Amino acid sequence: MSTIARWKRGPLAPFDWADLSLFPMLTPSIRIENYLEGDQYVIKAELPGIDPAKDVRITFAGGELRLEVERKEAVHDKIRSEFHYGSFFRTIPLPAGAIEKTIAARYVDGILEITAKVAEPTPVAKEIPVKVENGRKS
Numbered sequence: 001m002s003t004i005a006r007w008k009r010g011p012l013a014p015f016d017w018a019d020l021s022l023f024p025m026l027t028p029s030i031r032i033e034n035y036l037e038g039d040q041y042v043i044k045a046e047l048p049g050i051d052p053a054k055d056v057r058i059t060f061a062g063g064e065l066r067l068e069v070e071r072k073e074a075v076h077d078k079i080r081s082e083f084h085y086g087s088f089f090r091t092i093p094l095p096a097g098a099i100e101k102t103i104a105a106r107y108v109d110g111i112l113e114i115t116a117k118v119a120e121p122t123p124v125a126k127e128i129p130v131k132v133e134n135g136r137k138s
Contacts, residue, residue, distance in 0.1 A: 040118070
């Protein structure tokens with residue numbers, strides 16, 4: 001059997017090495033799926049154990065949704081307690097033609113669902129006239 005050695009704090013190591021995150025991209029984040037269903041763009045985010053009225057903020061700017069979540073969760077049993085908490089955010093670009101006033105969100109069974117109606121973008125083509133000037137100065 002082997003045991004895992006753990007570096008301890010000391011004069012040469014003023015912090016516990018186990019406190020360092022060697023893989024910051026593996027820290028908790030908001031997992032989503034997004035897809036187009038007919039004329040609706042659908043975003044689903046896994047957010048179990050939160051109070052959506054207090055802990056979720058959704059904003060729209062520049063064609064993107066910003067989803068911000070603050071998780072406050074504690075697990076207690078007879079011997080120990082454990083906290084799971086933190087602030088997370090995710091920016092989700094909406095497709096061209098998404099209509100801002102149709103963006104809606106609902107929370108059911110730990111899943112936050114955001115929808116937005118998407119209209120077929122109308123191509124706007126405008127011809128630019130070329131101004132011809134004489135290169136000689138009089």
